[in-house]
Amino acid sequence: MSYAIPQPEQPGHSVLAATFEYNAWATVTLLDFCAALSTEQLNSTTVGGYGTIYETLGHLVVAEVDYVSRVTGKLPANPPPTDRFAGFDVLRDAVQWANAEMLKLALAACNDTMVVEVFPEETVRYKLADLLVQAPSHAMEHRTQVASIITALGLEPPDTSTWAWIDARGAMEITHPAQS
Numbered sequence: 001m002s003y004a005i006p007q008p009e010q011p012g013h014s015v016l017a018a019t020f021e022y023n024a025w026a027t028v029t030l031l032d033f034c035a036a037l038s039t040e041q042l043n044s045t046t047v048g049g050y051g052t053i054y055e056t057l058g059h060l061v062v063a064e065v066d067y068v069s070r071v072t073g074k075l076p077a078n079p080p081p082t083d084r085f086a087g088f089d090v091l092r093d094a095v096q097w098a099n100a101e102m103l104k105l106a107l108a109a110c111n112d113t114m115v116v117e118v119f120p121e122e123t124v125r126y127k128l129a130d131l132l133v134q135a136p137s138h139a140m141e142h143r144t145q146v147a148s149i150i151t152a153l154g155l156e157p158p159d160t161s162t163w164a165w166i167d168a169r170g171a172m173e174i175t176h177p178a179q180s
Helices: 018-034 053-072 088-108 128-151 162-168
Strands: 114-116 123-127
Touching: 018 053, 018 088, 018 128, 053 088, 053 114, 053 128, 088 128, 088 162, 114 162, 123 128
Parallel strands: none
Antiparallel strands: 114 123
């Protein structure tokens, strides 16, 4: 087996970008699939999940927007509501916005940059780096729960793996040795 020697990054494009680009792509891919499901299917749930597909998708996206808002106080132009399903277009836009904002935060922060949240009953401090690790981990957990519900409905969920993302972008090159 041989290994590629890393080449310098292109100016203005960080390796970190891949994490948030993938996270947004995987969630949007799942949202696009779920947009074609019936209301009955979207109201389905399974043991061990967060809730219905509607609830889980809404929670996933609202959480990503919240991660950004905790640090910057910013919200997308059309933030998803927390008390009802926002609709697939609103969720898609919010996912793209949140992941772009999280990338900006990741590029601007140092490892020891702290988030401080002040509430009437307590003050909570933690590293921004930890919050930015939480975001894609949390999203993957809930995408997996939605995929389990879809499977329980007898359907094949979309492939939201990193390999599928690489393939969807045409970013994998396969060559075969010449035959002698």
